[in-house]
Each structure stands twice: as C-alpha cells, then as structure tokens.
Amino acid sequence: MAKVCQITGKKAQVGNNVSHSKRRTKRKFEVNLHTKKYYWVEQDMWIVLRVSAHAMRTINKIGLNAALKKAEAAGNIDFKDIKILSL
Template sequence: MSRTCELTAKSVQYGNNVSHANNRTRRRFLPNLCHVTLISEALGQSFRLRVSAHALRSVEHRGGLDAFLVKADEKELSQRARLLKRQIAKKLLEAPVAA
C-alpha cells in the first residue's frame, strides 16, 4: 500500500538532514495518514479511506464527503475515490428537484 492520501494525493517527499557540520543525508517526509470512515449522505453508505489529516480537515470544512468529492479534481483522487465521485454525481442528478 502506497503512502498516498486517497483524496488529495499527498505523498512522500524527499529532502536532506543537514547536520551542524553541514553534512547532508537523504531523508523522507511522510504524510500524516489516518484510516477514517467517512459517510456519504447521497449514497447512504460509509467508506473506509486512508486520508491525510489535512484532507480530513478539508472534508469537514466543505461539509462532508459528498461536497468534497463534487468539488475535487479527478487527477488528485485515487481510483476508489474517483468511482465514489461518479456514483455520488449520478445519485445527485437522479434526485428530484423540489419546486
């Protein structure tokens, strides 16, 4: 399993440890990934995703998984998240509009 957020595509970054003597050794900066269960109100289901803490805050700020996925760019989403986005969009189009 790759160390990549399923919603924002945040992944491992590389850099240097720099000592006091200015010696440089390679290191990795790992994203803060969490296993969370997010609920889709449109589909009426819960989904277990591996997302970064930053993405989790963004999901809550936008008002839930459905609202986040509707606005999200498909290039950043994982394959599972793209499938969810399409299912949610289809379900929202089917929903009757109250007049």
C-alpha cells in the same frame, strides 16, 4: 498500498537531514495519513478512506461528497478503490 492520500493526492517528499557540521544525508518526509471511516449520506453507506490531516479539514469544510468529486476530477481517487463497510 502506497502512502498516498486518497483525497488530496499528497505523498512522501524527499529532503535532507542536515547535521551540525552541515553534512547532508537523504531522508523522506512522510505524509500524516490516517485510516478514517466516514458516513456517505448521498449513498447511504459507510466508507473507509486513507486521508491526510489536511484532507480531514477539507472534508469537514466542503463535505464528503464534494471532496470525493473534487478528488476524482483531480485523478486522486477511483471509486472502485473506496473500501465500503457493510454494517
């Protein structure tokens, strides 16, 4: 599975390591991803998402349902890709 946030669509960026002598070598800036379990009240189920720290703040601010709708409209998530927990 690729290192991509399911809510914001953030993925790794490419940049340079710069040494003291200013030599540049390529490197990757990875996304701060976490696998997090959320309770989706509207569907009455637990789901697991791979979200960045920024997406966690977005979910806390606007709510899980609104964040999922916004992510689907942006094309970052497909509802068949959401892992559903049966507890």
